[in-house]
Amino acid sequence: MPTSFVTGAAGFIGSHVTEALVKKGHCVIALDDLSGGFTENVSAGATFVEGSILDSALIDRLFNEHKFDYVFHLAAYAAEGLSHFIKRFNYTNNLIGSVNLINAAVNTGTVKCFVFTSSIAVYGRNQVPMTEEATPQPEDPYGIAKFAVELDLKEAHEMFGLPYIIFRPHNVYGERQNIGDPYRNVIGIFMNQILQNQPMSVFGDGQQTRAFSYIDDVAPVIAASVEFPDAYNQVFNVGADKPYSILTLAESVAAAMGVQPNVKHLEARNEVVHAFSSHDKVQKHFGGLIKNISLEKGLARMTDWVKKSGARKGKPFEGIEVPRNLPPSWAKLVAPAT
Numbered sequence: 648m649p650t651s652f653v654t655g656a657a658g659f660i661g662s663h664v665t666e667a668l669v670k671k672g673h674c675v676i677a678l679d680d681l682s683g684g685f686t687e688n689v690s691a692g693a694t695f696v697e698g699s700i701l702d703s704a705l706i707d708r709l710f711n712e713h714k715f716d717y718v719f720h721l722a723a724y725a726a727e728g729l730s731h732f733i734k735r736f737n738y739t740n741n742l743i744g745s746v747n748l749i750n751a752a753v754n755t756g757t758v759k760c761f762v763f764t765s766s767i768a769v770y771g772r773n774q775v776p777m778t779e780e781a782t783p784q785p786e787d788p789y790g791i792a793k794f795a796v797e798l799d800l801k802e803a804h805e806m807f808g809l810p811y812i813i814f815r816p817h818n819v820y821g822e823r824q825n826i827g828d829p830y831r832n833v834i835g836i837f838m839n840q841i842l843q844n845q846p847m848s849v850f851g852d853g854q855q856t857r858a859f860s861y862i863d864d865v866a867p868v869i870a871a872s873v874e875f876p877d878a879y880n881q882v883f884n885v886g887a888d889k890p891y892s893i894l895t896l897a898e899s900v901a902a903a904m905g906v907q908p909n910v911k912h913l914e915a916r917n918e919v920v921h922a923f924s925s926h927d928k929v930q931k932h933f934g935g936l937i938k939n940i941s942l943e944k945g946l947a948r949m950t951d952w953v954k955k956s957g958a959r960k961g962k963p964f965e966g967i968e969v970p971r972n973l974p975p976s977w978a979k980l981v982a983p984a985t
Contacts, residue, residue, distance in 0.1 A: 650674045652715045654700055654748065655722035656693065657684030659824045659832075660764065660816070663866035664719055666690040671870065676713055679722070688823050700744035703751075710751040717873050718761045720748055723793075726831045727768050728918055729977070730789035732969045741792035749799060753807045760810045760873045761800060767817040767884060767924050769794040777924035779815075779882050786919060797882070804880055812872050813882040814865075817924060821862030821945065822952040827959025830977065833893065834859060834949065837900040842958035847901070847908070848976065851915030853894035858923040860886030861945030868933045875932060883929040890923040891942065903946035904953075913976045 651668050655661035656677030662684070668675050669692035677693040678700070689695045698705045700722050709715075723741050724730075730737040745763070752758040768790030769783040785791045800811040818833075826835035837847045865885055872878055891899070894910070901908035930937065967973060 648672055648674050649716040650676070650713050651717040651719060652676050652678065652709065652713065653693070653719045653721065654678050655684065655720075656695070657681055657686055657688045658721065659684075659688075659821070660819055660862065660866055660869075661719075661721035662688035662690070662823050663821075663862050664721060664870045665693050667867050667870035668719070669693055673717075676709060676715070678709070683724070683825055683828065685825075700747055701739065703747045706747045706751050707754070710755045714755065714757040715752075716757065716759050718748060718752055718758055719764075719869065720745060720762065721764045723764070725766065725789065726828075727766075727787045727789045728916055728974075729830045729964065730787050730792075731917075732967050732973050733964070734788050735968055736966060737788045738792055741789065742795050745796040746799060749803050749809070753803055753809055758809065760812060760879060761803075762812045762814070762869060762872055763796060763800055764869065765793045765797055765813050765815045765882075766790060767815045767886075767922060769797065769815065770922075770924075772919040772921075775921050775923055777884065777922070779884060779928055810879045812878050812880075814869055814872070815882065815884045815924070816865050817860060817884075817886045817922065818857045819860045819862055819865050819886065821949050823862075824949070825959065826953060827961045829961040830964065833857075833896065834900060834946070837897060838904060838950070838953045839958055839961075841901065841904045841906055842953070846911035847897045848911050848913050849893055849897060850913050850918070850974070853892060853897070853910070853912065854920075855893050855918065856890040856921045856923065857893070857896075858887040858890045859896065859942055859945070861940040861942075861948070864937055864940055868929065868936050871933070871936055878932050881928075881932075883932065884924040884926055885929050886924065886926065887939075887942070888923070888926055889942070890921070899942060899946060903943075903950045914974055916974045917972075
């Protein structure tokens with residue numbers, strides 16, 4: 648029975664990866680600091696540890712105690728737009744925390760593969776459709792941190808022989824997503840606003856395009872990836888192919904929730920306008936695992952879960968480091984760092 652370590656295991660994608668690994672017969676140690684996840688998300692078959700990837704002593708102890716075969720690193724604060732204004736927090740959580748895991752994996756010497764969930768944020772703008780061969784040009788601190796971890800894993804492989812697989816998912820949605828987070832995951836935000844009889848907030852004209860990826864087309868691929876040795880030491884985009892404008896998405900979410908679309912346009916923010924990627928490579932390696940679930944079907948499944956779970960109260964981010972140019976709608980939600 649392989650022993651696997653999952654970070655961010657109480658979060659959205661991490662909980663689904665944990666569940667898939669348990670079903671495969673892995674002994675799973677599931678770590679989460681519960682800053683954005685919930686204990687009820689963690690699979691009952693996993694051993695839950697509340698803690699942070701920033702706690703290097705805890706990380707070292709867990710690696711030494713369990714001698715992990717595989718590491719699935721999904722813990723992150725994944726708010727691209729907000730990352731401009733929380734640079735120190737972003738790099739500490741998304742880069743330094745990752746380095747703690749890589750150090751422990753190298754020092755322990757038992758890890759057969761380190762699976763890292765990166766992001767298509769590493770590509771930046773004007774590279775659509777984004778392919779793995781493109782040169783990353785991240786435009787926000789979140790994407791910069793993710794790409795830095797990718798580079799460090801490549802270095803750790805070359806210097807110490809640590810095998811890795813990197814996935815770059817995008818705009819993932821589905822059951823267990825934290826719909827109360829006001830800064831990320833637009834589908835969850837829209838659904839939470841509808842549940843509270845609020846208009847759906849759209850930045851700018853809403854013509855930005857994204858391809859929205861249902862969780863069942865992402866998590867199973869990540870969980871099964873270590874079973875494919877030819878995928879080791881490679882990078883894969885993973886997610887949906889078809890892009891939609893944010894306005895079209897708002898109409899689709901409203902239809903799934905059974906209401907008329909009600910949109911409120913907010914000030915445009917500095918963001919990549921068009922972001923969607925090619926998935927030829929992941930199809931070649933993992934095609935049998937990808938179901939290509941349509942947006943309509945995925946939204947229907949998420950809607951069923953959301954209506955049963957109910958609205959979530961958003962938790963304002965405390966500790967804005969750079970208030971300059973913060974979107975006004977966000978400035979109302981957050982408190983500057985002291």
